Amino acid sequence: MEMTDLTFFVLVSGSFFAALCSAAFSAGGAMIVLAVTTTVLPVNAIVPIHSTLLIGSTATRKILFWKYVDWSLAGPFLVGSAVGAFIGARIYIELPETLIAAAISTVMLVSIWLPGISWRPKVRHPWVIVGFLHSLLSTLFAYGAVLHAVILHTNLDRRQIVGTMAGCLFGMSAFKIAGYVAVGFDYSPYLNVIAASVAVALIGTWLGRKIVDRISESVFRAVYRALVTLTALRLLYAGLA
Numbered sequence: 177m178e179m180t181d182l183t184f185f186v187l188v189s190g191s192f193f194a195a196l197c198s199a200a201f202s203a204g205g206a207m208i209v210l211a212v213t214t215t216v217l218p219v220n221a222i223v224p225i226h227s228t229l230l231i232g233s234t235a236t237r238k239i240l241f242w243k244y245v246d247w248s249l250a251g252p253f254l255v256g257s258a259v260g261a262f263i264g265a266r267i268y269i270e271l272p273e274t275l276i277a278a279a280i281s282t283v284m285l286v287s288i289w290l291p292g293i294s295w296r297p298k299v300r301h302p303w304v305i306v307g308f309l310h311s312l313l314s315t316l317f318a319y320g321a322v323l324h325a326v327i328l329h330t331n332l333d334r335r336q337i338v339g340t341m342a343g344c345l346f347g348m349s350a351f352k353i354a355g356y357v358a359v360g361f362d363y364s365p366y367l368n369v370i371a372a373s374v375a376v377a378l379i380g381t382w383l384g385r386k387i388v389d390r391i392s393e394s395v396f397r398a399v400y401r402a403l404v405t406l407t408a409l410r411l412l413y414a415g416l417a
Contacts, residue, residue, distance in 0.1 A: 183216045184369050187229060191373035192380040195233035197403070199240070199338065199384025200391070205233055206319050207403065207410065213318075223268060224356040225366055226318040227349040232374030234346035236381035241339030246332060249303050250343040253323070256307025257348040264315025265355025278412055285408045289401075311348050315355060320348075324404050334391075 190212030198205030209229045213222045238245070306322055314320030323344060327337055357363070363370070391399075 184372070186212050186216050187225075187369050188372045188376055191229045191232065192376040194230065195236065195377035195380030196384040196387075198230075198233050198342075199237050199381040200387040200399075205230060207406065210318050211410075221361075221366070223316070223318045224353075224361045224363070225370075227314075227352045227356075228363065228366070228370045229373045231346065231349040231353070232377030233381055234342050234349060235374075236378050237338060237342035237385075238346045240381060240385050241335060241342055244335045244339030245343040246336055246340045247343070249327075249330070249332075250340050250347075252303035253307035253310075253344045254347040256304040256309075257311035257344070258351050260308040260311030260313075261315050261348065261351035261355045264312045265352065265359050268316040274416075278416060282408075282412065285405065285412075289405075307344070307348070310344075311351065314348065315352050321408070328401065328404075 190208050194205035194208040197208060206226070209226055210222075213226055213229070217225060306326055310320035310322040312320075313322065323341065327341060330337075332340060353363075
């Protein structure tokens with residue numbers, strides 16, 4: 177694919193706003209990148225490129241919020257994520273995307289609007305399962321949904337949510353990119369836009385870090401819930417269209 181100036185500008189701008197939104201609210205960034213990639217990229221490049229445009233943001237958030245990462249959650253998540261990405265990269269174009277998109281959005285809406293309860297699953301290693309499912313779905317359809325919906329029902333505060341999700345999603349993105357390369361996707365035509373997106377993500381994440389320190393816990397959770405809901409409704413629309 178030949179990268180036009182307009183495509184370059186749209187993808188880099190989207191990456192900046194995605195980084196700002198993700199750092200401030202720990203949600204919405206993937207939705208922004210998904211929106212811009214579906215607008216300007218060929219269908220077969222949308223999902224593989226999606227991860228590369230987000231990795232700069234997640235890496236920066238991981239550094240800035242390092243002390244807030246809950247590794248008792250993130251560690252098991254990454255174990256499951258590695259397996260999910262490995263499997264997903266090999267089958268991501270073979271499943272009925274329409275049906276799965278509708279199913280994901282429904283699960284998101286149900287999970288995010290559950291009553292305010294503390295999520296304490298009875299199964300062993302629940303975050304391994306969350307990591308596997310989130311990574312598998314994200315590798316197949318660019319947005320996993322599972323972690324975003326579930327983490328709000330933990331006892332983590334807003335900074336811990338931002339930091340822990342950054343740790344989880346950075347590792348998952350690395351696994352996904354490795355998986356796509358392994359099955360033959362060629363990233364070379366997109367290296368310039370990937371590099372620029374990583375650079376602007378540093379600025380966007382820094383600005384978002386300033387915002388998160390200025391908002392209350394209740395506002396943070398309300399915006400988070402709204403962004404996840406909008407993402408779910410977009411996926412539902414895509415699934416039914």
